[in-house]
Amino acid sequence: KLNYHPNLLASNFRRQKTHTIGLIIPDVTNPFFTTIARGVEDQARKKQFKVFVCSTDEDADIEKEYIDDLIQRRVEGFVIAPSTGGGKYLFDLQDDKIKFVVVDREVKNLKADIVHSDNVDGAYRLTNYLIKLGHRRIAIINGAMQTSVAIQRFTGYEKALLESNVPIVDALVKGNDWRMESSYKHTMELLTSKFSPTAIFAANNILGVGVLRALRETGLKVPTDMSVVCFDDVPVASLMYPFLTVVVQSPYTMGKLATQILLEKRSGQGLTERQDIVLKPNFIIRESCRPLRNSGETHILSGMEDKQQK
Incomplete structure (x- = not known):
């Protein structure tokens, strides 16, 4: 359980208007998550909201501490990419009817709004x-x-x-x-x-x-x-x-959509049913792969036949 008195504090949480939201990501050094953060901040700024950004370093205990701290700071909701082995505290948020949207990583058995990739x-x-x-x-x-x-x-x-x-x-x-x-x-x-x-x-x-x-x-x-x-x-x-050669996700779009869903639900304007938005990644063929002569182990030494995309 989170380290707060759920009835009183959660009640205050739901009524308080601080125009702030919390963003919790597992690794601030990963460009994927910093791009999510940029999308969250840009969308929040459009609605005159500020964002507290917290990085858990893939640690579920740190995730718990940040959730507890941000609740005490009266943020009006969360966008959360759960840490490795984390996410269990989101059930407590849901029980206390605190608004949040999950981004990138699903949490088993959690029926929450989510924006993620295929x-x-x-x-x-x-x-x-x-x-x-x-x-x-x-x-x-x-x-x-x-x-x-x-x-x-x-x-x-x-x-x-x-x-x-x-x-x-x-x-x-x-x-x-x-x-x-x-x-x-x-x-x-x-x-x-x-x-x-x-x-x-x-x-x-x-x-x-x-x-x-x-x-x-x-x-x-x-x-x-x-x-x-x-x-x-x-x-x-x-x-x-x-x-x-890569598949490319859309982390900026993930962040924007997650924040849009959160703020719409916070204001009572969003859809009441759970939203599960799946974004298709883009497949980009470049020059890091070669065909083999046969099913054996030898690479062809000629150049790639696939057209390079930049």
Whole structure:
């Protein structure tokens, strides 16, 4: 439970007009979440609201502390991207009829308004693209499987492999958190494994940076020695060479829509039923993947046949 007296404080919370809202995100260093924050702030500013931005560092206990603190500050609602293993405190908010909208990550059994991406479809398209190029040893470096996005991205990866009768090899499935250092370590493990992949799917931008760092340090070239795809644009991915093939989410739109829903419901103007808004990610083919000669392990040394998109 949250550290406040629910009846009195929640009652005051609902009546108070401070023209402030709380935004809780798991990682302020991740450009994806800072772009969500920009969307939240821009939409809030249009309605003369200010935003308290809090970063939990993927820690559920810190998430709880911020929720408690912002309630005491009488914010008029929340936009929340739950931390790894977090979100359980949102049930308390719902019980006390405090307005909030979830963004990016779902919380199991929580019937709340949410704006998020079609993670299954995005991961499926990336994996299927690699399969069509002839890859069979496709590794995935995923994030924390306590989060809905990691589960959904693995589901998309798995779906593409199963549809093409490509075996799912446990040794090619890596990941336990969303940190670059972990991704770097997992990539190094893959490169020294007897199941060394021909392609790597990084499940978000920060993990993608770890993959690229490991490949660079070992002298492997993308895509000559390893094909790489990423869920989310790695920072400056469209400016670096080779240009990375990615699916791109719409974090700014997520932030704006979540804030719009929150403020409309706060004013009594929004839809009364639960809103579940799913945004389709964009698939962008660049130059980080090569086709294989056959179903074996050898890369074609000629250039990409797919048209580069910037």
